Amino acid sequence: MLMLYQVIAIFLGIVAIILSILRFRDGKMSLGMLLAWIIIWLVVIVVALDPTLTNYLAIYTGLGRGLDFVLILGLLLSFYMIFKMYNKIETVEEELTDLVRELAIQRKTMGIDEYKDPEEDNAEKDQT
Amino acid sequence: MKTFVVVPAYNEEKTVQNVLEDLLKMGFDFVVVDDGSSDDTNKIVTRIIKEKQQGLLCKHLLNRGLGAAIKTGIEAALAQGADIIVTFDADGQHDPNDINTVIMPIIKKEADVAVGKRNFKEMPSSKKYGNQIMNFITLIFYGIRVNDSQSGLRAFNRKAAQSIIINARDYGVSSEIIGEVKRHQLKLEEVPMKTIYTDYTMKKGTNLYEGLKILTKLILNIFK
Numbered sequence: 336m337l338m339l340y341q342v343i344a345i346f347l348g349i350v351a352i353i354l355s356i357l358r359f360r361d362g363k364m365s366l367g368m369l370l371a372w373i374i375i376w377l378v379v380i381v382v383a384l385d386p387t388l389t390n391y392l393a394i395y396t397g398l399g400r401g402l403d404f405v406l407i408l409g410l411l412l413s414f415y416m417i418f419k420m421y422n423k424i425e426t427v428e429e430e431l432t433d434l435v436r437e438l439a440i441q442r443k444t445m446g447i448d449e450y451k452d453p454e455e456d457n458a459e460k461d462q463t
Numbered sequence: 464m465k466t467f468v469v470v471p472a473y474n475e476e477k478t479v480q481n482v483l484e485d486l487l488k489m490g491f492d493f494v495v496v497d498d499g500s501s502d503d504t505n506k507i508v509t510r511i512i513k514e515k516q517q518g519l520l521c522k523h524l525l526n527r528g529l530g531a532a533i534k535t536g537i538e539a540a541l542a543q544g545a546d547i548i549v550t551f552d553a554d555g556q557h558d559p560n561d562i563n564t565v566i567m568p569i570i571k572k573e574a575d576v577a578v579g580k581r582n583f584k585e586m587p588s589s590k591k592y593g594n595q596i597m598n599f600i601t602l603i604f605y606g607i608r609v610n611d612s613q614s615g616l617r618a619f620n621r622k623a624a625q626s627i628i629i630n631a632r633d634y635g636v637s638s639e640i641i642g643e644v645k646r647h648q649l650k651l652e653e654v655p656m657k658t659i660y661t662d663y664t665m666k667k668g669t670n671l672y673e674g675l676k677i678l679t680k681l682i683l684n685i686f687k
Contacts, residue, residue, distance in 0.1 A: 436531065436534065
């Protein structure tokens with residue numbers, strides 16, 4: 336008999352895997368990331384189906400209880416993901432700044448930013 | 464010697480006109496970097512450039528912060544063949560006459576980089592503590608003790624402007640420039656300057672909050 340938390344975890348895992356595959360098909364996720372996510376969510380589903388599995392791992396790593404092992408692993412993984420994301424965002428921000436700078440300098444040399452007086456604009460329109 | 468004044472401006476429509484007119488009166492060429500302003504800064508600057516047939520405007524399509532704007536300005540000035548590059552705040556806190564003071568050590572070849580130092584005794588206490596913390600942070604992270612690490616008035620010779628690499632995008636840029644001066648073993652001189660405190664200039668720049676923000680950022684960068 337499945338407990339409610341098991342049903343929720345399995346459901347979440349399946350939805351997450353489907354979403355990952357859809358994102359991959361749209362070209363928004365790399366193959367490596369897709370595989371990594373599928374493995375992570377499969378582990379979640381397997382553990383949800385048979386929670387006693389974690390006990391073996393807990394004994395093996397010396398953490399005592401299976402639940403402790405899962406929680407600690409989850410926390411560590413989350414921190415790692417946040418760290419990766421922070422670095423990624425920082426890189427994207429840097430690239431964005433470089434792009435904005437390059438555009439600013441190019442627009443200046445190409446004279447795109449020449450100021451046009453609204454009145455002059457109207458005068459030009461009147462002539463035509 | 465060709466001197467270019469770099470003026471980073473973000474929503475400075477109230478002050479930028481006076482600042483640029485002062486610069487032109489004193490015979491300096493300028494590069495304004497409009498850091499994605501949403502007010503009339505861009506319009507005002509283009510009008511002045513058109514009227515006087517002097518000066519340049521670089522427009523950041525998105526707001527990228529003080530450090531990014533300064534870097535754009537320096538690159539543009541270098542491309543124009545500047546021999547001396549001065550950074551000058553657009554909010555009217557600097558006295559344009561201080562430009563001559565700050566470029567003097569460069570002209571005399573006594574220094575590669577000159578920074579105007581504000582008088583901390585005249586500084587309102589809300590700013591003083593923030594700036595003292597920043598001086599201390601600059602000392603810890605970059606190993607160089609200066610009197611005013613957050614000063615916005617700086618002068619570089621061409622060599623210094625080319626070698627300094629700016630990565631900080633926000634107010635952390637001031638400390639980073641000081642750090643770069645040390646890293647490239649450039650000669651630094653601090654010259655006393657005036658600061659004009661108005662209600663307007665008081666709202667901007669380094670206060671305690673900005674100081675703490677920069678500190679967090681510097682600590683995070685260690686772990687990168």
